[in-house]
Structures are given as C-alpha cells and as structure tokens.
Amino acid sequence: EVRLVESGGGLVQPGGSLRLSCAASGFTFISYWMSWVRQAPGKGLEWVASINQDGSEMHYVDSVEGRFTISRDNAENSLYLQMSNLRSDDTAVYYCARVMRLRSYYFDLWGQGTLVTVSS
Amino acid sequence: DIVMTQSPDSLAVSLGERATINCKSSQSVLYSPNNHNYLAWYQQKPGQPPKLLIYWASTRESGVPDRFSGSGSGTDFTLTISSLQAEDVAVYYCQQYDSVPPTFGPGTKVHIK
Numbered sequence: 001e002v003r004l005v006e007s008g009g010g011l012v013q014p015g016g017s018l019r020l021s022c023a024a025s026g027f028t029f030i031s032y033w034m035s036w037v038r039q040a041p042g043k044g045l046e047w048v049a050s051i052n053q054d055g056s057e058m059h060y061v062d063s064v065e066g067r068f069t070i071s072r073d074n075a076e077n078s079l080y081l082q083m084s085n086l087r088s089d090d091t092a093v094y095y096c097a098r099v100m101r102l103r104s105y106y107f108d109l110w111g112q113g114t115l116v117t118v119s120s
Numbered sequence: 121d122i123v124m125t126q127s128p129d130s131l132a133v134s135l136g137e138r139a140t141i142n143c144k145s146s147q148s149v150l151y152s153p154n155n156h157n158y159l160a161w162y163q164q165k166p167g168q169p170p171k172l173l174i175y176w177a178s179t180r181e182s183g184v185p186d187r188f189s190g191s192g193s194g195t196d197f198t199l200t201i202s203s204l205q206a207e208d209v210a211v212y213y214c215q216q217y218d219s220v221p222p223t224f225g226p227g228t229k230v231h232i233k
Contacts, residue, residue, distance in 0.1 A: 037170075045162075045170065045213055045224040061221050095169055103151065104217040106160040108181065110169035 002026035002109060004096045009114030016086050020114055022079040022096030027109075029077040030054075033099035035107060036070060036081045038092035048094070049081065050105055064090075086118045122146050122216050124225035132233040139201040141228045143214035148194045151218065158218035161190055161199045164227075165210045173212075174199065206232065 008020040020036070035050040049060045049070040058070050069082040079096055093115050097107035123146040133139040149158045157177035162170040172181045174190040177197055187202045201208055209232060214225040 044226050045215075047222045047224075059220055100175070100217075102217060103158055104220045104222045106158075106172070106175055106215060106217040106222065107162075107170070108172045108175075110171070113169055 004098065004109060004111035006094065006096050006111045006114040009094065009116045011117045011119065012086055013120050014087060014118055016118070017082070017084040018086065018116060020081040020083070020094055020096075020116070022111060024077045024079065024096075024098075027098070029072075030074045033101040033105065034070075034072060034079045035097045035099050035105060036079075037095045037097050037107065037110075038090075039095070039113070040089075040092045043092075046092075047105070050099055050101075051079070052101075083116070086116075088118050090116060091118045092116060121221055122149065122219055122223050124214055124216055124223050126212075126214060126225035126228050128228060129226070130229045130231070132231055133201075133204045134233045135206065136203050137233075139204050139208070139230055141199040141212050141214075141230070143192075143197040143199070143225050145195045145197075145216050145218075149216045149218040150194050157193050157197070158216055159190075159192070159197050160215045160217060161188075162213045162215065162224075163208075163210045164213065165207075170213065201230070204230070204232070 005023045036048040051070045093113040095113045096111040098109035099105045127142045159177040161174040164170040178190040211227040
C-alpha cells in the first residue's frame with residue numbers, strides 16, 4: 001500500500017523547536033521530490049517546503065525561510081522538517097506530500113497529518 | 121506570488137444536481153510551449169487530508185469518478201460535479217503549479233441542500 005505517515009507533532013512554546021518525521025512506504029521514495037504542506041485550524045492549505053530526490057535542492061515559503069529545514073533520508077524512506085523559533089502562526093496540521101515536480105509542484109499523495117500547536 | 125481566488129465560498133446543491141466551482145489566478149498559468157495549464161484541484165473531506173482530483177486543469181487522477189470534471193484556461197477555471205453524491209460533501213481547493221511558491225485557493229465548501 002502506498003502510504004505516508006507523519007509523526008512528531010505536539011505542543012511547543014513560542015521560540016521552541018520541533019522535528020517532524022514522515023515515513024514513506026509502497027513506492028520508490030528516492031524517485032520523488034517531497035514536500036510539507038500545512039493547514040492552520042479551520043483555514044486553507046499553505047505549501048511550506050520541498051526537497052529534491054537526493055536532498056541537494058530545497059525550497060521554502062518566505063515565512064519559514066531561515067527557521068525551518070527540510071531534509072530526507074533515502075535509506076530510511078523518511079522525510080523530515082526541523083522547525084525552530086516557532087511562532088503562534090505556525091500552529092497547523094502539517095502534511096507530508098509526494099510531489100509531482102514540474103514548473104512548480106502539485107501533490108499526488110498526502111499523509112494524514114500531524115498537529116503542531118505553538119502556545120505558552 | 122500567484123494569488124488564487126475561488127467562488128463561491130460555499131455551495132448548497134441537491135443530491136443528483138450539478139455543482140460548479142470557479143477558480144481564478146492572478147496571472148495566467150498556461151505555459152505556451154506545451155499548451156498546458158498548470159492547475160490542480162483537490163478534495164478535502166472533514167477530518168481527512170486533501171486528495172488530488174484533477175491536474176493539468178482537466179485530467180482526472182486515477183480512480184476519480186467521471187462525475188468530476190475540470191475545464192478552463194489561462195486565468196479562469198471550473199470544477200464541475202455533474203451529479204452530486206452524498207460522499208462529495210467536502211471542501212474543494214484549486215492550486216497553481218506554474219511557479220514557486222505553489223499557491224492554493226481559499227477553498228469552496230460543498231454541502232447538501
């Protein structure tokens with residue numbers, strides 16, 4: 001079964017750090033760009049970051065540039081998002097998504113998401 | 121960044137009737153060299169992640185029922201559900217993938233009248 005499973009969410013104080021993980025299975029992970037997309041409570045979807053197949057190219061939305069780092073371990077079929085200096089507006093469900101990389105990205109497979117709450 | 125807008129915000133449709141959702145981009149997402157529109161549609165049911173329905177503005181993803189269709193070009197696009205079923209209650213998002221960052225519309229909530 002083709003699947004993405006996120007973990008690592010939770011409650012963190014403003015200014016704190018958190019590392020999200022995404023375990024991929026059922027497809028050739030190394031063949032795909034991967035992304036994180038988030039959704040604030042009751043709100044729409046926002047692309048956060050993407051990484052290419054060998055981890056040598058990363059792109060970020062401006063609001064997380066310098067605070068978040070996307071990475072991957074192809075030997076473990078895993079994707080990560082290291083988040084630091086977290087703010088209240090980072091509160092969201094974070095989805096791991098498989099990317100169809102063209103001029104930009106669209107997302108053909110999504111995980112169930114992990115909730116990150118930034119609050120004191 | 122390309123700004124995506126959708127209308128209406130919410131839509132109530134009777135079972136078996138047609139639902140039409142509009143999406144507009146702030147600049148064209150038609151790439152002339154290949155004549156493709158870089159526009160996707162997603163469905164998000166309550167408590168679930170989004171699901172890809174359509175890409176290239178009109179190509180259905182594998183397994184998506186043929187009552188879902190996409191149309192349009194340039195800056196104006198439409199998602200049509202030809203005969204609404206109970207399981208189609210969801211929020212629908214359009215997304216451009218012509219340029220980075222990829223951007224989504226605000227969503228259209230479809231419910232049963």
